[in-house]
Amino acid sequence: xxxPDNELTRTATRRSVLIALTxxxxxxxxxxxxxxxxxxxxxxxxxxxxxxxxxxxVVSWLSGLxxxxxxxPGDELEPVIDPPGNALVLLALSGIVLTIGxxxxxxxxxxxxxxxxxxxxxxxxxxxxxxxxxMRGWSA
Numbered sequence: 103x104x105x106p107d108n109e110l111t112r113t114a115t116r117r118s119v120l121i122a123l124t125x126x127x128x129x130x131x132x133x134x135x136x137x138x139x140x141x142x143x144x145x146x147x148x149x150x151x152x153x154x155x156x157x158x159x160v161v162s163w164l165s166g167l168x169x170x171x172x173x174x175p176g177d178e179l180e181p182v183i184d185p186p187g188n189a190l191v192l193l194a195l196s197g198i199v200l201t202i203g204x205x206x207x208x209x210x211x212x213x214x215x216x217x218x219x220x221x222x223x224x225x226x227x228x229x230x231x232x233x234x235x236x237m238r239g240w241s242a
Contacts, residue, residue: 155210159203162213163196169214170221179226188224195220 130147137146144153155161181188199213 152210159199159208159210159213162210163199163203163217166214166217167192167196167221167225170218170223171225172227174222174226177227179222181226182223191224192220 134147144150151161183191199217202208203213
């Protein structure tokens with residue numbers, strides 16, 4: 103069943119997603135605080151992600167791609183490579199980065215810094231679903 107595409111439905115959907123993400127982040131933070139209070143060292147989410155990022159470029163690379171995908175200059179940005187070519191380029195670049203990371207010691211910040219502009223220009227978020235006029239009165 104497809105919901106009607108109107109302002110009320112989109113606003114309700116955005117608010118539902120915002121509430122769900124807020125609850126998810128709050129739960130993760132609470133668990134992280136509880137793990138930090140635990141006497142066992144190195145078991146919090148942040149410590150596990152940092153150690154994984156030092157061991158392999160996967161965490162940094164994917165974080166950079168998503169960061170560029172979500173936070174890029176302007177909402178009207180089009181990918182420099184049309185789909186499905188952009189997905190193939192991302193897969194190829196990911197394979198190259200992961201292969202290099204398997205044979206070389208890459209500092210964790212480097213894949214993040216390289217992947218962010220790639221995520222922005224090869225995989226930008228689509229144009230907003232709601233025009234600015236429809237977002238009046240919506241606070242997020």
